Amino acid sequence: MEQSSLVLYGEEELNWNKETLPALKSDQVLIKTIAGAISIGSELSQYMESDIAVDSSHYPKETGYESYGEVVEIGSKVSMLNIGDRVVAFYGHKDYEIVKENEAIVVPKDIHYSEGLLTILSCDAAKGVLKLNPKETDKVLIAGMGTMGLLTVYFLKEYMKVHHIDVLEPNTSRGDFAKKLGANNVFNDIAQCPNDYYRYGLECSAYNEAFKTLQKSLQKNAKVCILSDGNKDRFELQPEFYEKELTIVGSSDGWDYRKHSKWFFEKVKQNGSQLSAIFEMKIKKQELIPCFKDLSQGKINPLKVLIEYEGEE
Incomplete structure (x- = not known):
């Protein structure tokens, strides 16, 4: 399986990197990405080397961390996930990724991926x-x-x-x-x-x-x-x-992503889709690099960007 991942090689230098993924280990799953997000506050500062709290001298760097996809393959000892499950994980701008079973959060299929990502x-x-x-x-x-x-x-x-x-x-x-x-x-x-x-x-x-x-x-x-x-x-x-x-x-990272998601998804079902409006812009995977450029130049200023990958309705 070949993976495409968006990699930062220097200040405002993004490129898609391709590599062959290894075979699954027994406790891992393969996820095909359906949607992702640009978290502008943290990602744009990394792209522009403008975050005063971060050391910007080490490249290359992987990008992104919010991903939603479908489990397409599971390891022999995986028990909590099944092929076809929709999940949220933390691997960023990639079209496929292998993660440990306990690093993926199941998203009910009646929750739209835009809301799934926000958990x-x-x-x-x-x-x-x-x-x-x-x-x-x-x-x-x-x-x-x-x-x-x-x-x-x-x-x-x-x-x-x-x-x-x-x-x-x-x-x-x-x-x-x-x-x-x-x-x-x-x-x-x-x-x-x-x-x-x-x-x-x-x-x-x-x-x-x-x-x-x-x-x-x-x-x-x-x-x-x-x-x-x-x-x-x-x-x-x-x-x-x-x-x-x-x-x-x-405060950094979440308190317990799996436990929180149970509350969050139930609340989203009750309240409707008001939170999905946080995504003020929607792009395709192929538009990621020009989108970062437009963000850095101030041509666009959305709250958050939703990324749709190929093959999703």
Whole structure:
């Protein structure tokens, strides 16, 4: 079986690499990719070498991490997956991949692949929220309504049942999306955010000005979680951090992708397909390289890009 994978060989140097996949081991499955996604916050910064927190000197690099596909072959000791199952896995921009059985998450066939893919980042957002563990009556402020910010609003509202969620987002359409997901107030400018008001804050914007605003907006002894990836600025602690004795926590990856997906897919079935609108752009696999170029040049600015591979309806 020949695999095509999108590889980054240097700053803004993407190429498709072809290689022959090895034979399956007993605990592995072969997945044929149906759909994938560009997680713009983290992937574009890697492509442009603009993430100040990442060492960009080592190439080549694999790209992407959100993949949805069909199991087309299974190893002799695989017991939880069957040929024909639809799954989400973490291998990125490839048309085929071999993964261990326990690294694939089954997606019900009545869940569209656009929603199936979102379970990964939803679980990442959930982990940060769970670290803060707000009560229903706590007031929460989220900075940045990219994909992570929107999924954070969704989890706070649908799982944690938090009543009061405000967001800081200058983009009107993204702010409107947050309102549809349950946000109470949308602040388009940092000057609109009240001081000393919130018990918890979540940083999803990757900008220091937003992080600065969160520190000013939090109450004494409050907590803020940094969820943003592909950081554009270096974050700085403000006088309020010390004066209010704030706590800052970091969060990376998900808390438990398999357990979270069970909740997430059931909630998606109940609520319909409102989250799929996060994918503001749809492309084919062959359009990935020019899409990255257009993203880097600012010609397009979608929340998230859905990639459809050959042979899918």
